[in-house]
Amino acid sequence: MSKLKLVFGVVAIAFVTLTAVSCKDAKTESSTNSETSTEEDHSKMNHDNSDGHHDGEKKEMAMSGNGNSQTVLDDYFSLKDALVADDNLKAKELGAALAKSLGSLDISANYSDSQKADLKDIIEDAVEHAEHISESDIAHQREHFKVLSKDVIDMVAITGTEMKLYEQFCPMYDGGTAWLSTKEEVRNPYYGSKMLKCGKVQREIN
Incomplete structure (x- = not known):
């Protein structure tokens, strides 16, 4: 009976360990995805800002041309x-x-x-x-x-x-x-x- 308890105890510990590792991996993956998404958003924002800057230059050139x-x-x-x-x-x-x-x-x-x-x-x-x-x-x-x-x-x-x-x-x-x-x-x-x-x-x- 004590052996059975021991086996159950080992299985329970193994289960908890696997669960913890799995959650940690999921969190890391989620964090990585979030960082990637944030970088993409920043990249998109920078691109948008860059376009706006160029548009401003074009408008300034057009005004000068008049x-x-x-x-x-x-x-x-x-x-x-x-x-x-x-x-x-x-x-x-x-x-x-x-x-x-x-x-x-x-x-x-x-x-x-x-x-x-x-x-x-x-x-x-x-x-x-x-x-x-x-x-x-x-x-x-x-x-x-x-x-x-x-x-x-x-x-x-x-x-x-x-x-x-x-x-x-x-x-x-x-x-x-x-x-x-x-x-x-x-x-x-x-x-x-x-x-x-x-x-x-x-x-x-x-």
Whole structure:
């Protein structure tokens, strides 16, 4: 009888030991699975965050791309055409538009430090004159357009242009004054209908 108890005792101990080992293995496996799952979650989160970071960079690049010198030139030529047509109200609207596009011009890339400094000064001056044009009568608009044209010519000397431009010159207006045009044919923004064809092509750009 005592032998039987002994056998039962040994079996019971063996059972308890096996059960404990089994639970420990299960716990370890569960812990391993949990760690793996956590790592996967962190990996997924990092990937998601990485995507968000890249999206932010793309948006920033897209925003920077909007502020280019061609937009400034387009607004400048529209303003020039309004002055050629003696249209004071239209010139006011376009002066405001040009001030905005000048203020948005991206000078962060592809320029040396000295060019960036020059562009900053050019833009600040040009914005001031464009704003004055948005508030003035046509005689004063033309006075500000003279200085504005010089600023835009200086800007193009740094930024370059993808299109052929014509620097034109009127010897009659304020001791001689230049402006830019996309066409070789002279249409004078300083005199408009009074002396529409007064001037000459001084040089071609690009």
